[in-house]
Amino acid sequence: xxxxxxxxxxxxxxxxxxxxxxxxxxxxxxxxxxxxxxxxxxxxxxxxxxxxxxxxxxxxxxxxxxxxxxxxxxxxxxxxxxxxxxxxxxxxxxxxxxxxxxxxxxxxxxxxxxxxxxxxxxxxxxxxxxxxxxxxxxxxxxxxxxxxxxxxxxxxxxxxxxxxxxxxxxxxxxxxxxxxxxxxxxxxxxxxxxxxxxxxxxxxxxxxxxxxxxxxxxxxxxxxxxxxxxxxxxxx
Amino acid sequence: xxxxxxxxxxxxxxxxxxxxxxxxxxxxxxxxxxxxxxxxxxxxxxxxxxxxxxxxxxxxxxxxxxxxxxxxxxxxxxxxxxxxxxxxxxxxxxxxxxxxxxxxxxxxxxxxxxxxxxxxxxxxxxxxxxxxxxxxxxxxxxxxxxxxxxxxxxxxxxxxxxxxxxxxxxxxxxxxxxxxxxxxxxxxxxxxxxxxxxxxxxxxxxxxxxxxxxxxxxxxxxxxxxxxxxxxxxxxxxxxxxxxxxxxxxxxxxxxxxxxxxxxxxxxxxxxxxxxxxxxxxxxxxxxxxxxxxxxxxxxxxxxxxxxxxxxxxxxxxxxxxxxxxxxxxxxxxxxxxxxxxxxxxxxxxxxxxxxxxxxxxxxxxxxxxxxxxxxxxxxxxxxxxxxxxxxxxxxxxxxxxxxxxxxxxxxxxxxxxxxxxxxxxxxxxxxxxxxxxxxxxxxxxxxxxxxxxxxxxxxxxxxxxxxxxxxxxxxxxxxxxxxxxxxxxxxxxxxxxxxxxxxxxxxxxxxxxxxxxxxxxxxxxxxxxxxxxxxxxxxxxxxxxxxxx
Numbered sequence: 001x002x003x004x005x006x007x008x009x010x011x012x013x014x015x016x017x018x019x020x021x022x023x024x025x026x027x028x029x030x031x032x033x034x035x036x037x038x039x040x041x042x043x044x045x046x047x048x049x050x051x052x053x054x055x056x057x058x059x060x061x062x063x064x065x066x067x068x069x070x071x072x073x074x075x076x077x078x079x080x081x082x083x084x085x086x087x088x089x090x091x092x093x094x095x096x097x098x099x100x101x102x103x104x105x106x107x108x109x110x111x112x113x114x115x116x117x118x119x120x121x122x123x124x125x126x127x128x129x130x131x132x133x134x135x136x137x138x139x140x141x142x143x144x145x146x147x148x149x150x151x152x153x154x155x156x157x158x159x160x161x162x163x164x165x166x167x168x169x170x171x172x173x174x175x176x177x178x179x180x181x182x183x184x185x186x187x188x189x190x191x192x193x194x195x196x197x198x199x200x201x202x203x204x205x206x207x208x209x210x211x212x213x214x215x216x217x218x219x220x221x222x223x224x225x226x227x228x229x230x231x232x233x234x235x236x
Numbered sequence: 237x238x239x240x241x242x243x244x245x246x247x248x249x250x251x252x253x254x255x256x257x258x259x260x261x262x263x264x265x266x267x268x269x270x271x272x273x274x275x276x277x278x279x280x281x282x283x284x285x286x287x288x289x290x291x292x293x294x295x296x297x298x299x300x301x302x303x304x305x306x307x308x309x310x311x312x313x314x315x316x317x318x319x320x321x322x323x324x325x326x327x328x329x330x331x332x333x334x335x336x337x338x339x340x341x342x343x344x345x346x347x348x349x350x351x352x353x354x355x356x357x358x359x360x361x362x363x364x365x366x367x368x369x370x371x372x373x374x375x376x377x378x379x380x381x382x383x384x385x386x387x388x389x390x391x392x393x394x395x396x397x398x399x400x401x402x403x404x405x406x407x408x409x410x411x412x413x414x415x416x417x418x419x420x421x422x423x424x425x426x427x428x429x430x431x432x433x434x435x436x437x438x439x440x441x442x443x444x445x446x447x448x449x450x451x452x453x454x455x456x457x458x459x460x461x462x463x464x465x466x467x468x469x470x471x472x473x474x475x476x477x478x479x480x481x482x483x484x485x486x487x488x489x490x491x492x493x494x495x496x497x498x499x500x501x502x503x504x505x506x507x508x509x510x511x512x513x514x515x516x517x518x519x520x521x522x523x524x525x526x527x528x529x530x531x532x533x534x535x536x537x538x539x540x541x542x543x544x545x546x547x548x549x550x551x552x553x554x555x556x557x558x559x560x561x562x563x564x565x566x567x568x569x570x571x572x573x574x575x576x577x578x579x580x581x582x583x584x585x586x587x588x589x590x591x592x593x594x595x596x597x598x599x600x601x602x603x604x605x606x607x608x609x610x611x612x613x614x615x616x617x618x619x620x621x622x623x624x625x626x627x628x629x630x631x632x633x634x635x636x637x638x639x640x641x642x643x644x645x646x647x648x649x650x651x652x653x654x655x656x657x658x659x660x661x662x663x664x665x666x667x668x669x670x671x672x673x674x675x676x677x678x679x680x681x682x683x684x685x686x687x688x689x690x691x692x693x694x695x696x697x698x699x700x701x702x703x704x705x706x707x708x709x710x711x712x713x714x715x716x717x718x719x720x721x722x723x724x725x726x727x728x729x730x731x732x733x734x735x736x737x738x739x740x741x742x743x744x745x746x747x748x749x750x751x752x753x754x755x756x757x758x759x760x761x762x763x764x765x766x767x768x769x770x771x772x773x774x775x776x777x778x779x780x781x782x783x784x785x786x
Contacts, residue, residue, distance in 0.1 A: 011530040011532070012530050014533040042529070048337075050337055050338065050525060051522065051526065052519075052522040069340075070340045071340070073338065073339060076338070080338075083335075084332055084334065084335035086332075087708075089244075093244075100240040101240070101241070101340065101341055102340060
């Protein structure tokens with residue numbers, strides 16, 4: 001579903017991402033880990049077509065994200081770490097706006113909004129202005145917006161920002177369900193326990209290079225501790 | 237999709253406008269009164285100027301409409317340059333644009349939605365004053381139909397053309413910056429702009445034109461198109477003014493043709509802008525973001541430095557604001573442009589020689605120079621001082637929760653603005669009398685007015701920066717083009733008119749007596765009074781903004 005082929009991004013003499021190749025298949029929840037400044041956000045911004053690679057390519061569902069961005073983005077949902085919301089719109093209006101941008105017809109849009117808002121329990125708030133939402137509620141709305149059009153690929157930068165324990169639990173449960181239904185999830189997080197719980201594959205980026213990639217199952221023995229140990233070993 | 241995107245944007249603009257009205261009733265009433273007053277003053281000034289030029293000075297209709305063309309050209313150039321900066325802030329460096337770029341929307345649709353958003357946001361208030369000016373003109377000729385048609389068929393397309401030209405220049409600059417450095421691209425385009433403006437003004441010198449037209453006296457109302465430089469035909473402002481000329485002289489065919497040309501140029505530039513956006517916007521957006529990240533990556537070894545003791549807090553506040561200022565390219569670029577403008581103006585002042593026999597005219601000329609000096613300081617104040625409190629942004633909680641009086645924070649913002657603008661005011665005040673004979677005696681007074689302007693105008697900007705504070709807007713260009721900034725500009729211009737009348741009165745006395753001129757000390761007390769009142773009001777509104785509930 002998502003393929004990065006020899007992806008590099010240079011800013012002057014600084015190489016933020018260096019010859020990165022990876023694949024995320026349908027049904028995968030891929031945990032993209034790395035310390036601050038490792039190149040995670042730059043990679044994600046290239047996937048979301050907000051930055052153009054210096055070399056290499058990004059394909060989403062077989063479409064080159066920088067040659068045919070509009071086509072590729074039809075299959076994508078992107079949730080940044082600091083999402084943008086129109087404060088003066090209601091939650092419902094915002095979700096409807098997103099649905100329209102994905103060219104959904106009225107009935108599909110209504111259905112998608114109904115389902116997504118039920119999952120993240122924002123339905124009671126849908127007719128209120130977003131400016132009245134708490135931080136956690138805003139994050140729930142953004143996650144709901146990411147699901148409205150049933151994307152084939154969801155890219156999430158730090159999904160747990162502002163979520164309360166219940167919201168976090170809902171997210172974890174649902175993100176696995178989304179993958180089971182055939183979508184792919186590419187997610188960055190600093191919470192290794194979250195990665196351990198929801199991801200089936202993991203990659204570690206350090207100084208712009210992918211230094212490790214494997215199935216999460218290899219850490220099944222002693223749980224988070226072994227993943228943490230490996231992570232520290234790779235990034236120190 | 238485009239319909240839904242633009243519809244949502246218009247809905248948001250409407251909601252935000254209504255919200256402002258209901259939440260800040262006093263502010264809205266005050267703004268309305270200010271605009272109404274200014275609209276009325278603009279109406280009267282235009283009516284008086286039209287009447288004076290045509291009935292008193294008897295310049296003839298042809299010269300009158302060529303002066304109008306010159307004014308339209310300045311208007312066109314200012315909007316166009318301003319739109320380069322505004323478009324960069326709203327089309328390229330904007331969080332909503334970033335959000336829209338992650339959705340499967342055509343780049344040209346994103347561009348159009350953001351362009352219309354910034355166009356409507358910053359043009360609505362300007363249009364009110366344009367309407368007032370054209371009404372003043374229409375009232376003199378007792379021809380409201382031409383005035384209305386003039387706004388619709390001549391001025392609106394002119395504003396749209398200027399905004400499109402600004403956006404086109406920006407797109408090309410970013411596209412060019414892939415081949416050459418962004419600095420070189422900006423320098424090349426700035427030189428083209430400056431060169432074009434210089435050539436236009438040089439070839440359309442009103443004094444030369446007046447002399448040439450007077451050779452045809454008494455037929456000075458007829459169309460003397462042979463005197464127009466051919467290059468003027470390429471400038472939409474020329475056709476805008478021509479529309480009014482032909483409408484006033486009853487030449488319907490000429491008026492229709494002029495309107496068609498102005499509208500045609502606007503349509504052409506709009507289509508060209510969209511074609512270029514369709515072709516280059518996505519690429520230009522990536523280039524702009526790449527440059528932004530490149531700058532971030534290149535930054536290293538920047539240190540805040542350590543200050544200890546009693547001065548630690550004020551020095552740290554000043555240092556923080558200074559660093560935030562110099563590290564924001566839109567701030568430094570605009571500041572540099574305005575400093576260069578002042579430099580050019582000073583150079584011209586020292587070169588200029590105005591030896592006129594008539595005391596009234598020579599005093600009026602000195603007052604005009606003073607007014608222009610003041611306008612430069614006002615422009616600085618609105619652009620850089622007005623946004624200072626709002627730019628404290630969402631980090632205001634940090635200072636609010638620290639053991640510091642909000643007034644200290646307020647003074648750390650006002651004092652640098654006053655210091656810089658006072659220095660500029662003193663230099664301009666020193667230079668202002670130099671074109672005149674026996675100017676030395678006028679220097680102390682002129683410097684005093686310059687200093688007063690350097691204190692009063694940033695204080696007025698701070699009054700309205702506090703009254704219309706918006707901690708959610710992070711972009712300084714957008715803060716400085718907001719509704720509150722426009723009110724601040726208008727009030728400052730009102731103060732400028734008061735100061736100009738004082739300058740006229742004093743300079744008239746000076747040029748009448750030449751020797752034994754005694755400086756009127758009441759001027760000092762008046763300036764001190766206005767200065768103190770503006771600082772006190774600034775402290776009140778600035779302090780209130782820094783104390784308000786978040």
